[in-house]
Amino acid sequence: DQQVKQNSPSLSVQEGRISILNCDYTNSMFDYFLWYKKYPAEGPTFLISISSIKDKNEDGRFTVFLNKSAKHLSLHIVPSQPGDSAVYFCAAAYSSYKLIFGSGTRLLVRP
Amino acid sequence: EAGVTQFPSHSVIEKGQTVTLRCDPISGHDNLYWYRRVMGKEIKFLLHFVKESKQDESGMPNNRFLAERTGGTYSTLKVQPAELEDSGVYFCASSQDRGTGESPLHFGNGTRLTVT
Numbered sequence: 308d309q310q311v312k313q314n315s316p317s318l319s320v321q322e323g324r325i326s327i328l329n330c331d332y333t334n335s336m337f338d339y340f341l342w343y344k345k346y347p348a349e350g351p352t353f354l355i356s357i358s359s360i361k362d363k364n365e366d367g368r369f370t371v372f373l374n375k376s377a378k379h380l381s382l383h384i385v386p387s388q389p390g391d392s393a394v395y396f397c398a399a400a401y402s403s404y405k406l407i408f409g410s411g412t413r414l415l416v417r418p
Numbered sequence: 419e420a421g422v423t424q425f426p427s428h429s430v431i432e433k434g435q436t437v438t439l440r441c442d443p444i445s446g447h448d449n450l451y452w453y454r455r456v457m458g459k460e461i462k463f464l465l466h467f468v469k470e471s472k473q474d475e476s477g478m479p480n481n482r483f484l485a486e487r488t489g490g491t492y493s494t495l496k497v498q499p500a501e502l503e504d505s506g507v508y509f510c511a512s513s514q515d516r517g518t519g520e521s522p523l524h525f526g527n528g529t530r531l532t533v534t
Contacts, residue, residue: 309460341522350422350509350525351461396461404449404513405474406523408461 310334311399313409321417326384328412330397333378337399341406342371342382345394354395355382387416420444422526424510430532436498439529443492443512450493451513451523452485456506464508467493479504500533507531 312331320326332340338359343351357364357371357380364371370383384391397409423442431437443450452464464483465475469490478485482501487493497504507528515521 311460343525348427348527350511350527352525353522356522398461404451404466405463406453406461407463408453410458410460 308333309409310337311397311407311409313395313397313412315412316410317413317415319415319417320387322389323386326382326387326391326414326416328382328384328395328397328414330380330382330409331378332380332399334399334401334407335375335378336401337407339400340371340373340380341398341400342369343396343398343408344391345396345411351396384414387414389416389418392416422510422512422524424508424526424529426529427527428530428532430534431500432534433502434499436496437500437531439495439497439508439510439531441493441495441510441526443510444514444524447512447514447524448490449513449515450487451511452493452495453509453511453525454506455509455528456503461509464495497531500531502533505531505533 341356342354344354345351355369373380394411394413396411398406425440450467453461455461463477466473467487470487484496507530509528511523511525
């Protein structure tokens with residue numbers, strides 16, 4: 308049973324607009340959430356994270372929101388750029404070291 | 419700083435054969451992890467080393483998989499004998515501290531294993 312779910316396998320957005328990627332989780336013991344970006348033939352690259360004691364973390368164009376009551380987090384990219392086109396993985400951690408990944412959302416930013 | 423290096427990048431073997439994947443972590447990173455992505459699904463944890471010791475191998479599918487990290491530097495993951503369902507991309511990752519948001523995992527580019 309998947310503990311971290313990304314229900315949208317793909318998302319297409321116009322350049323300059325906002326991209327919103329969603330992630331749901333089931334385990335209330337998770338204490339850290341992370342987003343990774345993956346280009347073809349490359350490994351995942353860390354993008355941004357959030358501790359379970361926060362509800363928002365921002366880094367440049369990227370903002371992650373955490374709603375613990377709904378067990379939901381989202382990644383906002385504003386403005387979206389063609390170079391953001393990649394597969395985005397949501398991941399959750401407890402006991403700090405073991406990441407549980409979602410199945411990924413493929414983002415396409417159209418010029 | 420050199421990143422996590424994995425070799426080979428691709429491997430095609432027949433069912434029943436043996437394959438050994440290698441991972442060189444970032445220098446100085448005591449924590450080394452193996453993950454696997456099958457058929458475009460989620461990336462799944464296989465095991466975690468701290469230096470040469472296995473901390474958690476709860477994700478290893480079965481006893482056909484053997485991971486080692488002699489001397490606490492590079493690691494190998496051997497699959498023997500390989501089965502069709504072992505096909506996928508095997509990622510290695512390392513971190514200086516136990517991976518959290520402050521010390522996230524650094525992934526290699528993966529080894530794509532195809533078992534025919």
